[in-house]
Amino acid sequence: MSSKKPLISIEGLTRSFASQDKGEDAFAVFEDVWFHVNESEFVCLIGHSGCGKTTLLNILAGLDTASEGAVIVGGIAVEGPSLDRAVIFQSHALMPWMSVMGNIAFAVKSRWPEWNKDRIREHCQKYIDLVHLTGSENKKPSQLSGGMKQRVGIARALAIQPKILLMDEPFSALDALTRGSLQDETLSICQTTRQTSFMITHDIDEAILLSDKIVLMTNGPEAKVCEIVENTLPRERTRNDMHHHANYYPMRNHLLDFLVNRSRQFREELASADYDPRHPPVVAPTAENASTDPAVFEKPPLVKTINA
Amino acid sequence: MAASLRARSLVLSVVLFCVFVAIWHFAVQTGGDTGPAMDPEYAALMGETAKGGSALPGPLQVGAELWKHISDPFYDAGPNDKGIGIQLAYSLGRVLLGFLIAALVAIPLGFLVGMSPLFHKALDPYIQVLKPISPLAWMPLALYTIKDSEVSSIFVIFICALWPMLINTAFGVASVRKEWLNVSKTLEVGSLRTALLVILPAAAPTIMTGMRISIGIAWLVIVAAEMLVGGTGIGYFVWNEWNNLSITSILVAILFIGLIGMLLDLVLAWVGRLVAYQE
């Protein structure tokens, strides 16, 4: 499994924006966020829309700067974008005037400017084959389906062989079938290359399938890391068999309960418990502890939410 | 459907042309028959050609004149008598030169204005004031300072072609999608490479639209500029033929001005299609 050496360490990160209403103070999207990503680990971030997930990822990528705190990667504070941290954007962000090959070659050429044309081509081809786009090398993005475009984005990010892969809801715009097959591909790629990855998602099953660890973020503004959930399913899981595992439903219920109830009520939870933002609680939902955990099963969550 | 839209529109175009020529032909003839259509002073000036005909030449006369110009477009018989091909070439040369210089200034400047909010804010008032000035209003100033009619007319073309290209380039550059720039940033692409490989192709369709507007305006302005400055060019040709009272030649010139203008637009539209992309 993953070696326990933190590769990315997020320390007291706060991002505030100036308020639209004049005279009011700036508001913090998220506040005092602490967590870390180990080498070869796959970490997912779950939170409601608008809690600042994209903002956080942009800071990790170096595209945005934090108001307070720092992101440390390999012992060095992040000060700007780097080829070591590849980003897969939510909206694929392909250049429409470049072909599939051109888009990937643009990245590869940036990574290894000294390479000649043939070497770049060969390298790009390897990654085009990896994401099963062989034969579409010379197509323009407008000639591709949504899933194929997202694949190009994945190939472009992987082709520069980054230390860290950052993904902002990469599959959320796709239909369930395409999403499933892309998740499978991502899973197998990340498992074989032991790629350190950080991914934002809305999809609980996606998080359970892909991640080693799931960071739960409460609603904004002033969002915080509520807790960190260890994935208790064995690493050798597939989309088709993971729901047979005894720990699947405890995991799923725990995450669902968070999204439906606790993300909103966290402020009250915070006041009662001895919450330390530096060390958010780490939980590992399993079949054994779930049955004794009233938080998961006693609340009838959906009814409550609708009335609230 | 029996015939394609294209074929039917072609037939309609030809029919309209024939109807137009027929009306023109008969209108001019009856004008001649009933007599008083012509201003007597003008008739006197026209001399021989005025006898028994209308003031306006008919399509047959214009056709004959057109054929004369087409069969020998490049003759040169002194400063006041050059072939229409030579005159058009002069005008075209001035337009292309002025346009080229304008593009060389407008595109880099547009990049600067589009990329830097500081320059955008600082230069905007100047652009807003300078843009609506009729290019011909610069002519006396140009003649006075440059003291060369050739350079002055090129300057006037430059100044009229500048603004659409500048404004469109700035707009195109400023509205390049942020995500493309973010891709470029995360790949640590240098600013020159980003400008050439990301911003330029992204903004190219908008820039081309500006160029198309510019060349259109330049072709409009060159005729007026050459009428003022004289010497050579299609504008001067028209003015000279007016002094010769050769309406037939003027009509031929008008036809050519239209055709060349269309051709310029077609060329730029074609280039525009080359750089267009579909999102």
Ligand SMILES: Nc1ncnc2c1ncn2[C@@H]1O[C@H](COP(=O)(O)OP(=O)(O)OP(=O)(O)O)[C@@H](O)[C@H]1O
């Ligand atoms: N440039 C900005 N200026 C002001 N406020 C901003 C800016 N960018 C983001 N915000 C605010 O920050 C909050 C979080 O935005 P962000 O895009 O990070 O949300 P998100 O968690 O990624 O949401 P989603 O799941 O919908 O993508 C939003 O409330 C948004 O209004």
Ligand SMILES: [Mg+2]
């Ligand atoms: Mg987002």
